[in-house]
Amino acid sequence: MKTVKASIIGFGSIGQGVARVLLMKKDYLEKEGIDIKVVAIADSKGAVIDENGLDLEKCLDMKAEKGTIAEKKMTGAEVIEQVDHDLVIEVSPTDVITGGAGLLNMQTAFEKGLDVVTSNKGPLTLKFKELNELADKNVCDFRYEATVGGAMPIINLTKEVMAGNEIASIKGIFNGTCNYILTRMLEEKSSYSEILTEAVDLGIAETDPTYDVEGIDAAGKIVILANTVFGMNKTINDVDRTGITQITYEALEICSKNGKTIKLIGEVKKNGSLTVSPRLVPIGHPLSVSGTLNVASIQTDLAGEITVTGRGAGSIETASAILSDIISIYKEY
Amino acid sequence: MKTVKASIIGFGSIGQGVARVLLMKKDYLEKEGIDIKVVAIADSKGAVIDENGLDLEKCLDMKAEKGTIAEKKMTGAEVIEQVDHDLVIEVSPTDVITGGAGLLNMQTAFEKGLDVVTSNKGPLTLKFKELNELADKNVCDFRYEATVGGAMPIINLTKEVMAGNEIASIKGIFNGTCNYILTRMLEEKSSYSEILTEAVDLGIAETDPTYDVEGIDAAGKIVILANTVFGMNKTINDVDRTGITQITYEALEICSKNGKTIKLIGEVKKNGSLTVSPRLVPIGHPLSVSGTLNVASIQTDLAGEITVTGRGAGSIETASAILSDIISIYKEY
Numbered sequence: 001m002k003t004v005k006a007s008i009i010g011f012g013s014i015g016q017g018v019a020r021v022l023l024m025k026k027d028y029l030e031k032e033g034i035d036i037k038v039v040a041i042a043d044s045k046g047a048v049i050d051e052n053g054l055d056l057e058k059c060l061d062m063k064a065e066k067g068t069i070a071e072k073k074m075t076g077a078e079v080i081e082q083v084d085h086d087l088v089i090e091v092s093p094t095d096v097i098t099g100g101a102g103l104l105n106m107q108t109a110f111e112k113g114l115d116v117v118t119s120n121k122g123p124l125t126l127k128f129k130e131l132n133e134l135a136d137k138n139v140c141d142f143r144y145e146a147t148v149g150g151a152m153p154i155i156n157l158t159k160e161v162m163a164g165n166e167i168a169s170i171k172g173i174f175n176g177t178c179n180y181i182l183t184r185m186l187e188e189k190s191s192y193s194e195i196l197t198e199a200v201d202l203g204i205a206e207t208d209p210t211y212d213v214e215g216i217d218a219a220g221k222i223v224i225l226a227n228t229v230f231g232m233n234k235t236i237n238d239v240d241r242t243g244i245t246q247i248t249y250e251a252l253e254i255c256s257k258n259g260k261t262i263k264l265i266g267e268v269k270k271n272g273s274l275t276v277s278p279r280l281v282p283i284g285h286p287l288s289v290s291g292t293l294n295v296a297s298i299q300t301d302l303a304g305e306i307t308v309t310g311r312g313a314g315s316i317e318t319a320s321a322i323l324s325d326i327i328s329i330y331k332e333y
Numbered sequence: 334m335k336t337v338k339a340s341i342i343g344f345g346s347i348g349q350g351v352a353r354v355l356l357m358k359k360d361y362l363e364k365e366g367i368d369i370k371v372v373a374i375a376d377s378k379g380a381v382i383d384e385n386g387l388d389l390e391k392c393l394d395m396k397a398e399k400g401t402i403a404e405k406k407m408t409g410a411e412v413i414e415q416v417d418h419d420l421v422i423e424v425s426p427t428d429v430i431t432g433g434a435g436l437l438n439m440q441t442a443f444e445k446g447l448d449v450v451t452s453n454k455g456p457l458t459l460k461f462k463e464l465n466e467l468a469d470k471n472v473c474d475f476r477y478e479a480t481v482g483g484a485m486p487i488i489n490l491t492k493e494v495m496a497g498n499e500i501a502s503i504k505g506i507f508n509g510t511c512n513y514i515l516t517r518m519l520e521e522k523s524s525y526s527e528i529l530t531e532a533v534d535l536g537i538a539e540t541d542p543t544y545d546v547e548g549i550d551a552a553g554k555i556v557i558l559a560n561t562v563f564g565m566n567k568t569i570n571d572v573d574r575t576g577i578t579q580i581t582y583e584a585l586e587i588c589s590k591n592g593k594t595i596k597l598i599g600e601v602k603k604n605g606s607l608t609v610s611p612r613l614v615p616i617g618h619p620l621s622v623s624g625t626l627n628v629a630s631i632q633t634d635l636a637g638e639i640t641v642t643g644r645g646a647g648s649i650e651t652a653s654a655i656l657s658d659i660i661s662i663y664k665e666y
Contacts, residue, residue: 304644307640314637
């Protein structure tokens with residue numbers, strides 16, 4: 001049995017999902033020879049630390065009751081720096097403009113020689129190469145399946161399962177909010193603004209939906225795929241981006257009558273082109289999925305087009321991708 | 334560099350596809366530290382052997398010119414038995430009733446301590462447990478991604494990428510011929526028999542289409558998934574099976590008007606139920622893919638529903654799955 005001391009940095013929806021999944025899968029992990037001992041959790045107010053392992057049930061209860069697990073006033077980076085552990089589960093809020101606290105957290109972890117598993121796109125869309133080089137230099141594992149499409153296993157599918165194939169491009173729907181809005185506009189014969197209001201009411205869209213509807217979120221994921229799968233060194237500024245705010249019900253209806261639908265498609269090609277824009281997709285094509293789903297289609301030289309669909313958001317779904325990354329690092333083969 | 338001496342047993346469409354893919358990917362494989370040297374090829378007429386490695390270009394040319402590569406009158410099993418090598422690429426014709434020559438070929442390989450990679454469903458639908466036990470006993474690798482859905486990477490996705498998830502069921506479209514017929518019936522407002530004739534003309538259906546349209550092929554794949562993913566010990570006789578021959582254009586049209594489509598869905602549930610039958614699928618659902626595509630949807634406890642779509646047939650596509658299996662066995666980590 002390998003004991004892995006871990007910190008959870010960020011204890012919002014995803015951080016709590018990770019704690020729940022670690023509780024649910026304790027026996028499973030032990031069967032795989034992995035004992036994950038969470039020795040520290042940090043949220044925006046501070047941290048709780050127990051080098052013998054925290055009681056995750058109690059931490060979840062405390063978060064629910066008090067809104068924070070903070071017992072000490074410490075930042076995530078201070079926890080990473082000061083607590084003796086092996087793995088940082090970095091699930092602090094995403095900021096694609098500055099990288100947010102996540103960037104400092106990851107840098108601090110690698111400089112200390114810790115492995116990092118994350119769902120946080122921000123640092124990866126800004127400093128992909130630097131972070132990977134820092135991880136390599138310090139012989140750290142760095143995994144981020146959860147950053148692209150939540151539970152949709154696009155990165156590991158491309159890296160592991162498609163071995164032997166040369167990849168020409170990856171395209172897909174990388175934002176569930178936009179997919180929901182476009183799906184519902186046609187179903188309800190409604191305008192963009194009417195369905196946006198519905199999506200905000202349901203918690204599917206933020207009150208300020210810019211990040212989703214202008215394609216910024218999708219662009220961040222395309223950058224991570226470009227850098228991971230094609231070894232590029234792109235940032236979010238390299239993406240040619242158009243959102244969905246100009247799409248009308250009438251346009252969707254005309255397309256529908258012609259057996260097509262409009263989806264916000266992100267695409268990276270091996271020639272270096274990165275785009276996010278509304279595009280026509282034939283109904284019945286694997287990319288024509290409805291609702292909040294994410295989908296990615298990989299164009300390969302041998303296997304042809306392979307498409308994978310999954311839930312792009314949700315705390316347990318995202319934690320599932322984090323768990324698969326943890327297992328792939330620590331499983332004994 | 335690890336040199337792997339291999340035989341290709343069966344040199345029809347898929348065997349030739351394997352030879353082409355090995356030629357195309359020679360440099361790639363060398364970069365991964367793998368040198369595949371094909372020392373024997375067998376087809377129904379006999380075999381060609383060169384312990385220093387065959388020239389695959391010449392073998393493909395000879396097959397195209399003469400219809401056979403046979404220089405010696407030997408069966409596949411005799412080649413496996415008598416030639417010094419490490420890996421059997423078993424791609425002889427599928428026979429789900431008796432297992433065909435493939436069954437003997439695999440048994441012979443394992444008894445001699447050779448690894449086997451195959452696209453041949455027959456032996457696996459009949460003797461799954463026995464073959465896996467024989468492989469384990471002789472410390473042989475046994476991989477068969479290509480048996481289910483050609484290039485669609487369902488087995489390796491389930492085993493590797495979905496780590497940590499408990500799988501409740503897998504369902505999908507596992508036969509491209511049936512999917513083609515159902516798609517075209519609606520598009521052309523035509524009867525089953527009219528579109529079947531078209532499919533036979535195009536080479537998408539066999540002259541005797543029973544194996545496809547009665548769901549036998551799909552049932553074989555469901556058996557392999559049941560045994561591989563759920564550790565069951567099922568055979569093709571355990572599948573509750575209905576084909577597509579009774580589906581009318583009128584039924585498809587009524588469904589279509591209600592936002593649904595009819596697909597031949599194979600499903601295995603963890604409670605042991607194995608079925609193949611026509612079922613309603615909502616348009617826009619990830620399973621509602623058109624044409625000859627295959628698709629599989631995995632219901633998991635954490636990640637929710639993950640769906641993968643790909644080409645279920647084609648010699649290069651199937652050879653791609655064989656290649657990914659070969660890499661996963663011999664790649665140095």
